[in-house]
Amino acid sequence: DTGVSQNPRHKITKRGQNVTFRCDPISEHNRLYWYRQTLGQGPEFLTYFQNEAQLEKSRLLSDRFSAERPKGSFSTLEIQRTEQGDSAMYLCASSLGTDSGNTIYFGEGSWLTVV
Amino acid sequence: TQLLEQSPQFLSIQEGENLTVYCNSSSVFSSLQWYRQEPGEGPVLLVTVVTGGEVKKLKRLTFQFGDARKDSSLHITAAQPGDTGLYLCAGPLGSGNTGKLIFGQGTTLQVKP
Numbered sequence: 001d002t003g004v005s006q007n008p009r010h011k012i013t014k015r016g017q018n019v020t021f022r023c024d025p026i027s028e029h030n031r032l033y034w035y036r037q038t039l040g041q042g043p044e045f046l047t048y049f050q051n052e053a054q055l056e057k058s059r060l061l062s063d064r065f066s067a068e069r070p071k072g073s074f075s076t077l078e079i080q081r082t083e084q085g086d087s088a089m090y091l092c093a094s095s096l097g098t099d100s101g102n103t104i105y106f107g108e109g110s111w112l113t114v115v
Numbered sequence: 116t117q118l119l120e121q122s123p124q125f126l127s128i129q130e131g132e133n134l135t136v137y138c139n140s141s142s143v144f145s146s147l148q149w150y151r152q153e154p155g156e157g158p159v160l161l162v163t164v165v166t167g168g169e170v171k172k173l174k175r176l177t178f179q180f181g182d183a184r185k186d187s188s189l190h191i192t193a194a195q196p197g198d199t200g201l202y203l204c205a206g207p208l209g210s211g212n213t214g215k216l217i218f219g220q221g222t223t224l225q226v227k228p
Contacts (some may be wrong), residue, residue, distance in 0.1 A: 040124075040220070041220050042119075042218030042220050043158065043216075044218070045216065048213065048215060055213070056213070056215070093157075102212060103163075104214055106159070108155070
């Protein structure tokens with residue numbers, strides 16, 4: 001499968017624990033995005049990368065959240081000291097990042113439940 | 116502040132019925148996209164509309180972009196149970212060709228056999 005891959009697909013963690021999600025974008029896609037989606041809502045933009053550079057972070061991304069894309073390929077999203085309000089689906093997406101190839105492809109998401 | 120509002124939020128209909136979902140904003144968008152999302156999965160792009168007044172058809176789905184590029188609609192003819200899902204409209208967030216998107220809150224469609 002050559003789509004956007006995310007893991008783990010589901011994570012249940014206790015409040016206060018740290019969690020990390022991984023995203024493998026479509027090969028050769030320069031741009032990588034992270035979104036968060038809660039039940040009954042549309043996805044909300046968190047951050048995005050152009051190759052290994054993190055170009056923008058939403059104000060939704062508190063200092064407990066950190067994202068990296070060290071080699072411009074896969075990315076990780078870490079949430080430290082999780083809170084119940086962090087429970088959501090975390091979606092990764094990627095695109096070529098060119099004028100002719102900016103279609104965004106989403107992964108299947110990583111569900112986080114904080115108990 | 117950019118905002119996309121979808122209506123209705125929930126729709127439960129019988130197979131064979133027609134329906135329309137609306138996506139409205141007070142902001143002008145250079146383009147709008149419609150996605151369909153199934154439970155536990157990521158959104159899948161259905162269509163992108165770019166020109167004001169544009170109409171695009173995808174089998175039984177008809178998408179329209181408002182003349183002023185502030186609104187869009189999705190019309191489904193003769194809905195089938197396989198159309199069940201969350202329908203999301205989205206537009207470019209901010210300026211520049213960054214690919215960042217702002218989404219509406221979605222319309223949950225249930226089509227009963």
